[in-house]
Amino acid sequence: MLYYAAQSMHNALTIDDFKTYSATCEVRYGNAYLIYDRTGRILENLRDSFTDIQVVTASPPQTTFTSDEGTFVLELGACRFTSPKIEKGGETFAKRCKTFFDTVASELNISVFTRIGLRYIARKDFKDEEAARKAVASLELTSLKPAKRFNSSDGPTEVLFRWEDSQIGAFVRIKAETTSFKLNVPLEARDIVPNTERKTPGVTIDIDYYTMAPVEREQWEAEEWLRQRYRIIKKEADGILRGGAT
Amino acid sequence: MSDTKITVLPISPNNAPASQDETRLPAGKTAESSLSSGSAVVGLTQGSLAIKHSIDIDRLWETAHGESSNVVRALELLKQTADYLSEARKNENPIDADRFVQRAQLGLPKLFALRSIGDGFGLLINSLYYASLNLRGTPMSHAQIDVVWRTLRELRTHPVISVEQAVQHVEELERCGLEPDPAGLGELLEDFESAEDA
Numbered sequence: 001m002l003y004y005a006a007q008s009m010h011n012a013l014t015i016d017d018f019k020t021y022s023a024t025c026e027v028r029y030g031n032a033y034l035i036y037d038r039t040g041r042i043l044e045n046l047r048d049s050f051t052d053i054q055v056v057t058a059s060p061p062q063t064t065f066t067s068d069e070g071t072f073v074l075e076l077g078a079c080r081f082t083s084p085k086i087e088k089g090g091e092t093f094a095k096r097c098k099t100f101f102d103t104v105a106s107e108l109n110i111s112v113f114t115r116i117g118l119r120y121i122a123r124k125d126f127k128d129e130e131a132a133r134k135a136v137a138s139l140e141l142t143s144l145k146p147a148k149r150f151n152s153s154d155g156p157t158e159v160l161f162r163w164e165d166s167q168i169g170a171f172v173r174i175k176a177e178t179t180s181f182k183l184n185v186p187l188e189a190r191d192i193v194p195n196t197e198r199k200t201p202g203v204t205i206d207i208d209y210y211t212m213a214p215v216e217r218e219q220w221e222a223e224e225w226l227r228q229r230y231r232i233i234k235k236e237a238d239g240i241l242r243g244g245a246t
Numbered sequence: 247m248s249d250t251k252i253t254v255l256p257i258s259p260n261n262a263p264a265s266q267d268e269t270r271l272p273a274g275k276t277a278e279s280s281l282s283s284g285s286a287v288v289g290l291t292q293g294s295l296a297i298k299h300s301i302d303i304d305r306l307w308e309t310a311h312g313e314s315s316n317v318v319r320a321l322e323l324l325k326q327t328a329d330y331l332s333e334a335r336k337n338e339n340p341i342d343a344d345r346f347v348q349r350a351q352l353g354l355p356k357l358f359a360l361r362s363i364g365d366g367f368g369l370l371i372n373s374l375y376y377a378s379l380n381l382r383g384t385p386m387s388h389a390q391i392d393v394v395w396r397t398l399r400e401l402r403t404h405p406v407i408s409v410e411q412a413v414q415h416v417e418e419l420e421r422c423g424l425e426p427d428p429a430g431l432g433e434l435l436e437d438f439e440s441a442e443d444a
Contacts, residue, residue: 026269064272071272082272112300117269167305171268208269213301218404218411220306221363224315232310 013135015238018122018205023090025097025226026080028115032108035076039063042074042107049099069096079104086120090230098222111217117210118229120237123179125202132176132201133157139174139241161240164212171208172240178202205241207233303403317405320360320367324402327353331395335388344385350394351378366407370397373416373426380425393422 039058043065047053050067057064061076070083081100086093104110126132137146137155146155158175183196209229307318327350334346354375361368374394386394397415401407407415419426 022271024269024271073270073272078270080270080272115267119269119271167301168308169267210267210269211301211306214299215306216300216404218366218407219300219303221317221406224317225307228307228309228313228315228318231313235310 013124013139013241015122015205015234015241018124018203020084020086021121021123021204022082022084022119023086023093023121023230024080024082024117024119025093025101025222026078026115026117026119027101027104027113028078029108029110029113031076032110033076034108035074036060038107039074042103045103045107046072046100050096072100074104086230090227094223094226094230097226101222105217113211113215113217113220115210115212116215116220116225117208118226118233119206119208120230120233121204121206122237123200123202123204125200126176127201129176129178129201132178132203135203136174136176140243141174141240167211167213169210169212170236171206171210172237173204173206174240175204175206176202177204179204205237207237209233300403303405316360316363320357320363320405321402323353323357323360324398324405327357328395328398328402331391331398334386334391335395340385343388343391347386347391354378364406366409366412367401367405369409369412370401370407370415373412373419374398376428377419377424377426380429387423390422390424393418393424 043053043055043063046067050069053065053067055063055065056071063074065072065074070081072082073080079101081097083093083096124135126135133153133155136157136159139159141159141161142156144156148154157177158173161172163170178199178201181196181198181200183193185193185195209232303321307315307321309315309318330346330350330353334343334350337343337346354371357371358375361371374397377394397419400415404411416426
């Protein structure tokens with residue numbers, strides 16, 4: 001009886017119970033050798049649209065830089081933008097992605113994207129590991145009965161799904177895990193700020209929505225596409241969490 | 247249950263099965279192998295065969311039922327307009343063909359309202375709109391119908407067309423005898439040029 005009560009409680013999970021951890025959009029392309037000449041120009045151009053751009057690592061084929069709006073990675077064959085926040089409709093995130101990808105595509109003369117992916121990660125905290133694991137098990141996403149297998153946990157702690165055809169693909173992972181946040185303070189500063197560590201048990205939902213076939217630059221308008229895909233991700237994630245509703 | 251260190255990110259691409267292809271995260275420098283499949287496809291998509299292997303535009307912009315956006319609306323309208331012209335092309339009877347052309351022309355003002363999709367899109371739709379107005383009721387020839395139909399089909403597969411590409415299509419419209427500029431613009435330009443020469 002208690003089991004069923006707990007199960008119905010967990011089944012009430014919706015995507016709105018989860019807090020966004022990060023949203024990443026990545027585009028891949030054939031090796032863009034202009035990166036060796038134009039990385040600086042790309043950064044200069046982006047300074048007009050993003051606040052306080054700081055280079056974190058730089059090597060000829062890969063540059064990572066941050067701004068108040070998010071993290072950017074520019075590589076020989078791919079570039080991506082990650083934001084820790086994404087508002088309800090995804091408009092601002094989509095606009096920022098458009099600015100970044102339009103700049104990169106123009107400067108690196110990219111005409112075909114081999115893959116475009118939007119990855120969304122969200123978390124819901126639980127009071128302990130057991131509760132997080134039960135929440136994942138109670139979603140009943142597979143026909144496997146909850147049972148101890150391989151001399152390990154009583155039920156699966158992670159569920160992975162992938163849908164793919166020749167054009168579009170999606171990947172969903174739901175995992176019970178304890179996330180460890182650790183702040184390592186330099187030795188000489190520990191009198192002022194002590195080392196901090198916090199462990200948070202919870203459930204992570206990780207969704208990757210991507211194209212399988214190459215996309216020509218003239219087919220893709222980043223802002224509108226990302227807004228739409230974000231809505232689809234939220235809707236599908238909600239359907240999965242509610243027990244497979246479409 | 248595993249402890250995921252978040253000094254990088256709680257979910258690293260390495261946690262996923264090695265064969266799977268994922269959108270990498272900022273710390274995901276290790277997933278280089280996932281690029282290999284993409285690189286293989288690039289070879290097929292470059293050059294004249296590029297369009298053949300590209301994603302289906304309707305799949306790229308597929309939306310949930312009841313949802314729409316400018317690009318999705320434009321794709322629907324472009325399909326409808328191109329279909330009318332397709333009917334016109336098939337029709338031997340000039341009166342019937344013109345009837346379909348007129349139906350196609352009705353779609354142009356609606357497409358005009360969606361020109362924020364891109365500069366190239368806006369340029370081509372404007373040009374088609376003025377080319378149709380400048381006919382002043384004269385039926386399009388079969389050659390003109392062909393060119394307009396091809397232009398609309400191209401715009402449907404590449405709605406975010408660049409201005410350079412769009413200009414090439416406008417030139418094609420001009421070559422088949424259509425006038426894609428607003429009436430009077432030519433005279434204005436001539437006046438401007440002669441004023442500059444003087």
